[in-house]
Amino acid sequence: MTRKELFKNTLRKSVHAWKLINELPLSDDESLMLRHFMDQPGFLDLHWRMFVPAIKGQGTEEQKQKWLPLANKMQIIGCYAQTELGHGSNVQGLETTATFDPQTDQFILHSPTQTSSKWWPGGLGKVSTHAVIYARLITDGKDHGVHGFIVQLRNMDDHSPLPGITIGDIGVKFGNGAYNSMDNGFLMFDKFCIPRDQMLMRLSKVTREGKYVPSDVPRQLMYGTMVSVRQTIVSNASIAMARAVCIATRYSAVRRQFGSQNGGIETQVIDYKTQQNRLFPLLASAYAFRFVGEWLKWLYTDVTQRLEASDFATLPEAHACTAGLKSMTTSATSDGIEECRKLCGGHGYLWCSGLPELFAVYVPACTYEGDNVVLQLQVARFLMKTVSQLGSGKAPAGTTAYMGRAKHLLQCRSSIRKAEDWLNPAMVLETFEARALRMAVSCANNLSKFENQEQGFSELLADLVEAAIAHCQLIVVSKFIVKLEGEIKGKGVKNQLKNLCYIYALHLIHKHLGDFLSTNSITSEQASLANHQLRSLYTQVRPNAVALVDAFDYTDHYLGSVLGRYDGNVYPKLFEEALKDPLNDTVVPDGYHEYIRPLIKQHLRSARL
């Protein structure tokens, strides 16, 4: 499809989905499932996942009563317009202004520079009638920082932009289809006025007289919508990883290369230990991310309930966990999808393998909802704070509780003696805890050598990110282990999941061996025992690998991959796909008479001379 066709077709699908949701009707969970099968980014994502939650989280009761019924019936369509051309990560650096005019009881929204143009918001370019706009609040000449406002963008009769608003799509993005179904947009305000009651005023207010009244709740609650989406992105990482792994695993069982004895059949590539060493850790990651996603959902629900009761104690941890796990799982999934493409050899590069499109549509997850490095630095700040409070009498809680055993973890030596010890959950966990704590403490020690903490922090950024990743990996491993300790339905399933859990953990040790060795969390002998155990786990997973991806229950239609077909009938279908290509509509291609024939005829003439 052309961009225009793709966009229009996505509108058609979205509106049809909305019709089904109402007519059947579908529950919230079923509606999410429908979005999952629609399988295309579109304006509904931003309306439901960001616009509505922003009003719910930051609006007063009156604002919610006014705006939510309209949004819930989709009588208005909204988006989340925070990022600008000049600033995305640095939210406090946004430039759009919202200046209160006491004469008219209005805010005047203005884009003072080119870099202050809103740039990127999904659904903004062509669809949204409204947006939650983030802008600097100015009253009586004083800048109070960034706040949220509900703003109507387009005329409700003919969809034209309201006077004072310039709006459009930012252009084609990475990939062929992929994220191009979405109208990511730009927006500029030219002294555009909105009534005072359209500032989202749950967290702070501006009175009729123009007085700014901050509330006593943390201002970071303004970032709540991002926390909520980051949490869902972790579960989505599992879905995308599982999809790529399903394709690569099934195809690896179909594909044969080398190893034929006496004219017999060749070896299935899935039987090569190199293939297993690249594929099975990704299979394990798909399960691991699913379980940590379930846990994160619980954590998010818990913190939301606490916030409602004005208990803000766990907010920093919820922020660190959602930011860190969003970052870690999306980076691993993007890399994993690309690895799955390579695992499928040349055919993985074909569009009909399903992997190029999956990669193109998935990879912006490393950037949207917070650049992955920027987010790990938030985790690092949280860890440095926690380390600095050790010994103060305040026991670390939640995911940093292990730091409370700092004395032990800083000096303990791993008691792994034989390969099977690597199947002991307590030993594995302690190894990850020791590594994470030692990396965090080492960063804290290095930071303390700087007189200026901020300067030290910026000097040590790379180490800090690594410490944050170590902490996040510990969380994923520990939540996988917790999952195994709970009730798991299905005969034999627990053993399979155990294998995957240890593959996940031991492969991380292998991949980050430098961390584990340099922190003395393990010795090189223990590392080689881990590798030995890993190979044995691969052998155990091998006979069940296809069943473990079939368990994701993806239909062929959803997978959209000739290589990942359930029936394994790959080769005839590759031909079928090739023959569908428009280039094969004619035997002699368009352009032959214009370019090829004159070229070769000229060659023949000169050859005769």
Ligand SMILES: CCCCCCCCCC/C=C\CCCC(=O)SCCNC(=O)CCNC(=O)[C@H](O)C(C)(C)COP(=O)(O)OP(=O)(O)OC[C@H]1O[C@@H](n2cnc3c(N)ncnc32)[C@H](O)[C@@H]1OP(=O)(O)O
């Ligand atoms: C089934 C298939 C379906 C598929 C559907 C997929 C689902 C996804 C749908 C939507 C898809 C895409 C949408 C994408 C939308 C967007 O991208 S919206 C824009 C997102 N933008 C960002 O994420 C910006 C990133 N930047 C920030 O979040 C912050 O500014 C940053 C965290 C970098 C902080 O910058 P600072 O300037 O340092 O922060 P301050 O504002 O000064 O605050 C400092 C303190 O506040 C704490 N903090 C920061 N963020 C939060 C938070 N969210 N919650 C709680 N606390 C927070 C921070 O730790 C500091 O605390 P301290 O002072 O140290 O104690």
Ligand SMILES: Cc1cc2nc3c(=O)[nH]c(=O)nc-3n(C[C@H](O)[C@H](O)[C@H](O)COP(=O)(O)OP(=O)(O)OC[C@H]3O[C@@H](n4cnc5c(N)ncnc54)[C@H](O)[C@@H]3O)c2cc1C
């Ligand atoms: C597909 C897509 C959809 C989006 N949808 C929306 C939307 O609906 N609404 C919306 O408001 N926004 C949206 N965005 C914008 C998105 O949230 C931002 O692009 C994102 O937050 C990253 O910010 P940035 O572009 O400013 O990156 P930058 O911060 O400019 O990053 C550039 C580089 O600088 C590095 N960097 C930046 N700061 C630091 C630092 N402090 N320390 C070390 N390194 C640093 C980063 O790691 C990165 O390598 C979307 C983006 C994409 C790609």
